Amino acid sequence: MTQKLKPSEISAILKEQIDAYESASGTAEIGKIVSVGDGIAHVYGLTSVMAGELVEFANGLQGLVLNLEEDNVGVAILGEDRQIKEGDLVKRTKAIAQVPVGEVLTGRILDALGNAIDGGAPVHGEEFRTIDIKAPGIIERTNVHEPLQTGIKVIDMLTPIGRGQRELIIGDRKTGKTSLAIDTIINQKGKDVYCFYVAIGQKRSTVAQLYESLKKHGAMEYTTIISATASESAPLQFLAPYAATAMAEYYRDSGRHALIIYDDLTKQAQAYRQMSLLLRRPPGREAYPGDIFYLHSRLLERAAKLRDDQGGGSLTALPIVETQAGDVTSYIPTNVISITDGQIFLETDLFYAGQRPAINPGLSVSRVGGDAQIKAMKQVAGTLRLDLAQFRELAAFAQFASDMDAASRHQLERGERLMRVIRQDVHEPLDVIKQIVIIFAGTNGYLDEIPLEKVKSYEGQLYAALDSTYLDFAQKLSVELILTDELKAELTNLLEKFTAAYKRAGKA
Amino acid sequence: MSDRRIARRYARAAYQTATGQEQAVDVHRDFCFLRESLKESPELTRYVLDPQVLPEERQKAFEKLFKKRLSPLTLQFLYFFDRKGRLPFLPQIIEVFEKIYLDERKGLNVRISSALPLTKPEVDDICWRLSNKFQRDIIPQLNVDPGLTGGLVIQTDDYLIDLSVRGSLRRVKEQMLSK
Numbered sequence: 123m124t125q126k127l128k129p130s131e132i133s134a135i136l137k138e139q140i141d142a143y144e145s146a147s148g149t150a151e152i153g154k155i156v157s158v159g160d161g162i163a164h165v166y167g168l169t170s171v172m173a174g175e176l177v178e179f180a181n182g183l184q185g186l187v188l189n190l191e192e193d194n195v196g197v198a199i200l201g202e203d204r205q206i207k208e209g210d211l212v213k214r215t216k217a218i219a220q221v222p223v224g225e226v227l228t229g230r231i232l233d234a235l236g237n238a239i240d241g242g243a244p245v246h247g248e249e250f251r252t253i254d255i256k257a258p259g260i261i262e263r264t265n266v267h268e269p270l271q272t273g274i275k276v277i278d279m280l281t282p283i284g285r286g287q288r289e290l291i292i293g294d295r296k297t298g299k300t301s302l303a304i305d306t307i308i309n310q311k312g313k314d315v316y317c318f319y320v321a322i323g324q325k326r327s328t329v330a331q332l333y334e335s336l337k338k339h340g341a342m343e344y345t346t347i348i349s350a351t352a353s354e355s356a357p358l359q360f361l362a363p364y365a366a367t368a369m370a371e372y373y374r375d376s377g378r379h380a381l382i383i384y385d386d387l388t389k390q391a392q393a394y395r396q397m398s399l400l401l402r403r404p405p406g407r408e409a410y411p412g413d414i415f416y417l418h419s420r421l422l423e424r425a426a427k428l429r430d431d432q433g434g435g436s437l438t439a440l441p442i443v444e445t446q447a448g449d450v451t452s453y454i455p456t457n458v459i460s461i462t463d464g465q466i467f468l469e470t471d472l473f474y475a476g477q478r479p480a481i482n483p484g485l486s487v488s489r490v491g492g493d494a495q496i497k498a499m500k501q502v503a504g505t506l507r508l509d510l511a512q513f514r515e516l517a518a519f520a521q522f523a524s525d526m527d528a529a530s531r532h533q534l535e536r537g538e539r540l541m542r543v544i545r546q547d548v549h550e551p552l553d554v555i556k557q558i559v560i561i562f563a564g565t566n567g568y569l570d571e572i573p574l575e576k577v578k579s580y581e582g583q584l585y586a587a588l589d590s591t592y593l594d595f596a597q598k599l600s601v602e603l604i605l606t607d608e609l610k611a612e613l614t615n616l617l618e619k620f621t622a623a624y625k626r627a628g629k630a
Numbered sequence: 631m632s633d634r635r636i637a638r639r640y641a642r643a644a645y646q647t648a649t650g651q652e653q654a655v656d657v658h659r660d661f662c663f664l665r666e667s668l669k670e671s672p673e674l675t676r677y678v679l680d681p682q683v684l685p686e687e688r689q690k691a692f693e694k695l696f697k698k699r700l701s702p703l704t705l706q707f708l709y710f711f712d713r714k715g716r717l718p719f720l721p722q723i724i725e726v727f728e729k730i731y732l733d734e735r736k737g738l739n740v741r742i743s744s745a746l747p748l749t750k751p752e753v754d755d756i757c758w759r760l761s762n763k764f765q766r767d768i769i770p771q772l773n774v775d776p777g778l779t780g781g782l783v784i785q786t787d788d789y790l791i792d793l794s795v796r797g798s799l800r801r802v803k804e805q806m807l808s809k
Contacts, residue, residue: 136806139805139806140802148791148792148793148797148798148801149789149790149791149792150789150790150791150792151788151789151790152785152788152789152790153788156633156634166634167787167788168788169788192635193632193634193635193638194632194634211790213790
């Protein structure tokens with residue numbers, strides 16, 4: 123039965139609101155628009171306006187004060203600039219840009235100002251937060267020591283990411299950068315990590331597609347998408363990462379964990395370059411303004427692991443940067459590499475050779491992640507990096523040598539299998555216990571006699587066995603999280619039995 | 631160089647020259663007249679801004695047009711601006727000149743819009759209150775705007791005081807929608 127609203131109820135509510143209405147004279151400080159175009163307005167007047175303050179245009183649109191000059195003020199228009207004319211009045215609001223934050227944001231798609239753009243109800247956050255605040259100080263922080271499992275074998279093994287870390291994902295177009303980020307979000311299910319995905323300068327269709335795949339994997343239950351697509355004005359694309367970080371900081375500061383993905387910072391830098399040039403700030407290298415480094419450093423500094431007496435919350439950042447033809451020495455990539463605590467390199471060649479995720483294990487590093495890796499993982503991964511490095515060297519050499527000794531051939535075969543093992547399908551993050559078991563199998567030679575093309579099926583059956591026959595072992599390891607001598611013996615025994623059974627089944 | 635900066639330099643020079651010759655009041659009056667003429671006649675504005683017209687030609691035209699209406703000093707300013715190629719900035723120069731002139735005399739231009747025409751005592755009362763607020767002599771410019779429905783809107787260069795019914799309704803609407 124639908125309940126009808128009584129007119130008297132509405133009147134009562136309205137009366138209440140009118141009673142509460144404070145009759146203010148509405149004195150406002152004003153300025154006049156001298157010129158407007160390309161999302162930037164120059165305003166005469168507004169003598170006492172602050173840098174970073176919001177101003178209001180005649181049609182209700184808001185603007186962000188960026189330049190304070192001798193006789194005019196440069197304002198970035200947050201929205202469509204078509205209805206704004208020369209000579210229009212601009213009002214001060216005496217407020218700094220803020221966005222709503224809180225649990226209500228989860229599962230939503232928002233714009234850079236925190237407005238819902240998914241067709242749902244307007245967002246009423248628990249509180250408002252200033253979008254551009256200073257990062258936590260040294261005293262409030264502690265070292266990164268808890269792992270953030272991405273569910274991607276090669277990352278969790280070789281470049282482990284800790285909660286509170288900033289790990290750059292870098293690569294050419296179409297090398298699977300976004301997929302890595304999405305897999306990481308999917309893998310956070312049930313781990314109490316709130317995820318934020320910031321789409322900057324992307325296609326709307328891409329964002330819609332991404333939303334669908336996150337929803338399909340049940341990841342929208344703990345994820346918020348902040349979108350400033352390519353059709354949005356440059357100021358909004360510039361603001362989106364800051365706004366999203368303010369939303370994510372709500373969790374960090376309340377003792378919980380959050381993960382934020384900036385996809386991608388190259389586009390944000392380009393939007394900022396556009397604004398800066400229109401504001402007539404002097405251009406520097408690649409025409410970027412002088413403060414482009416600060417633009418990214420102040421954003422990424424906000425990712426932090428807080429001390430226990432500060433609540434112990436964390437904000438992990440995975441910025442994405444796109445390179446042109448693998449050139450990591452251009453301006454933005456070098457800047458962001460130097461800011462972050464490590465990087466994951468994706469390569470086109472590997473990608474087209476079928477090695478997916480196309481991560482280059484030699485060039486990818488994690489500067490703090492080692493502390494954040496669980497003990498068992500460290501034990502297993504220790505030899506993996508070395509094995510892979512030796513394999514790469516040998517493989518390069520083997521191209522010229524016609525025949526080689528048994529030891530070298532053996533090493534080559536092991537390397538090929540390890541390269542197979544670190545392949546992984548998209549949107550299929552793997553549990554950490556299974557990762558440990560398969561890498562242990564690879565580095566200890568259990569795969570050596572399995573034909574290359576069978577490695578995948580071996581893997582699949584091993585995972586299935588860990589969920590059924592060997593469930594005991596999996597549970598024991600997930601409690602201990604370290605390969606004690608006893609567990610190691612058990613694992614060896616398990617793998618011997620499984621491999622023998624697999625081979626028998628293959629022959630039969 | 632930005633338009634404003636050019637305008638400020640020329641306006642300041644003009645103001646200092648005018649005060650030096652004790653003709654500031656006349657020049658200000660002339661400039662106000664010029665401003666109104668430019669506003670009313672688009673042809674004149676186009677002629678003033680046209681870069682194809684030679685300064686000598688324009689000088690002759692100005693003489694015919696303004697000889698009787700403007701003081702010799704103001705005319706001299708016009709010729710000077712033209713020779714320097716700064717005549718296109720005339721509207722801005724006039725604006726800044728007026729600001730300097732009023733600042734020196736502690737005057738303040740105030741635009742008062744109301745839904746109905748105001749009576750003399752009403753205007754006097756408003757001016758008295760405003761002069762207390764801004765500590766300036768108020769020079770009111772009255773304007774009737776029925777769109778306000780009721781009340782007043784008072785506007786100076788830097789402030790807008792909205793006491794109109796339209797503004798109040800808008801604020802009530804904003805407050806209700808934000809709930």
